[in-house]
Amino acid sequence: xxxxxxxxxxxxxxxxxxxxxxxxxxxxxxxxxxxxxxxxxxxxxxxxxxxxxxxxxxxxxxxxxxxxxxxxxxxxxxxxxxxxxxxxxxxxxxxxxxxxxxxxxxxxxxxxxxxxxxxxxxxxxxxxxxxxxxxxxxxxxxx
Numbered sequence: 100x101x102x103x104x105x106x107x108x109x110x111x112x113x114x115x116x117x118x119x120x121x122x123x124x125x126x127x128x129x130x131x132x133x134x135x136x137x138x139x140x141x142x143x144x145x146x147x148x149x150x151x152x153x154x155x156x157x158x159x160x161x162x163x164x165x166x167x168x169x170x171x172x173x174x175x176x177x178x179x180x181x182x183x184x185x186x187x188x189x190x191x192x193x194x195x196x197x198x199x200x201x202x203x204x205x206x207x208x209x210x211x212x213x214x215x216x217x218x219x220x221x222x223x224x225x226x227x228x229x230x231x232x233x234x235x236x237x238x239x240x241x242x
Contacts, residue, residue: 106151106152107153108146108153108154108155109153109154109155109184110154110155110156110157111154111155111156111157111184111221111223111225112156112157112158112159112162112223113156113157113158113221113222113223113225114158114162114164114223115158115222115223116134116143116144116145116156116157116158118222119145119156119158119221119222119223120145120147120156122221122222123147123154123156123221124147125201125202126198126201126202126203126219126221127149127227127240127242128149128240128241128242129147129148129149129152129154129240130147130148130149131145131146131147132145132146132147132148132153133145133146134146137157140157140159141159141160142157142158142159143157143158144156144157144158149240149241150240150241151240152186152240154184165223165224165225169224169226170220170224170226171206172206172207172218172226172228175226182226183218183225183226183227183228184227184228185227185228185229185230186227186228186229186230186240187229187230187231187232187233187234187235188217188229188230188231188232188234189231189233189234190231191208191209191210191215191216191217191229191231192208194217194229194242195208195217197242198217198219201242203219204219204220204221205217205218205219206218206219206220206226214230214231214232215230215231216228216229216230216231217229
């Protein structure tokens with residue numbers, strides 16, 4: 100038997116749900132798919148979407164702020180757990196220029212021996228990576 104699966108979403112926690120929905124729309128072209136509460140956490144939650152790509156965003160009253168060392172790719176790796184969400188792009192330079200034009204907080208744009216990538220921070224400091232590779236088939240997100 101062969102079982103299949105696909106990517107559904109990455110999840111982040113933020114201090115201001117509305118501001119984060121707006122940021123992901125302005126900078127990365129995501130739109131609101133739906134909002135709902137999860138009383139057991141308690142949290143207000145939004146699912147945002149761009150093509151087949153989704154992000155789940157949680158706003159939890161009284162949550163702790165993202166520590167400074169979690170806002171840098173290299174120091175974040177020194178803490179166990181989830182690190183970042185990553186998307187594929189075709190050209191780091193062109194994509195980086197557009198992110199800069201949209202006001203993104205760019206950590207770096209790098210070409211390394213093993214590949215090229217961009218790291219940015221969202222409005223809450225969460226890391227997002229874009230890796231230069233051939234675009235997979237399917238409906239990709241668009242800027």
